[in-house]
Amino acid sequence: MVDEARLVETENGLVPEGDGWFVVNAREARWWYHDKFGSAVVFEGDTGFSQFGINVQVLQPGEPNCMYHGENAQENFLVLSGECLLLIQGEERPLKQWDFVHSPPWTEHVFVGAGNGPCVILMVGRRPENEELLYPVSEVANKHGAGVDKETSSGREAYAPFSKSKEGRYSEGSLPSFDG
Secondary structure: OOOEOEEEEEOOEEEEEOOOEOOOOOOOEOEEEEOOOEEEEOOOOOOOOOOEEEEEEEEOOOOEOOOOEEEOOOEEEEEEEOEEEEEEOOEEEEEEOOOEEEEOOOOOEEEEEEOOOOEEEEEEEEOOOOOOEEEOOOHHHHHOOOOOOOOEOOHHHHOOOOOOOEEEOOOOOOOOOOOO
């Protein structure tokens, strides 16, 4: 029998303790904020999810969710609200609510907020035992401030110019209400 993980109230929201099952509302969970890469709720505590990652990312117009990259694991994305640009394999694709993206291993990609307001994206990805990443130089990604100047396989190198994300509570109004 699997035990329930205890949700611990922190100054930045609820965080699960241990790796048991739990239920938490995204608005009550701990969030992460970055001045360039938007905000996200990842739902994990100190014990990360071992088999796949999941988060809800909120991007304002012009904000990329990360640096343009490919990795050795598949990922899937669903736009829950708003608009964004998908930069994928050197191309731009506009996305809107309910657009779904399947990204097999090594598909180069990044999302950039677009439109007149926030874009909310559900992001799910496999967690391989040995994660490998590639941050290629990409003209389309650099045009949107989401690319590296020199190819690297090091996340530390790719993100060296940027500050770290900061923990915080949910910012009221970040997630849309679907209550009718």
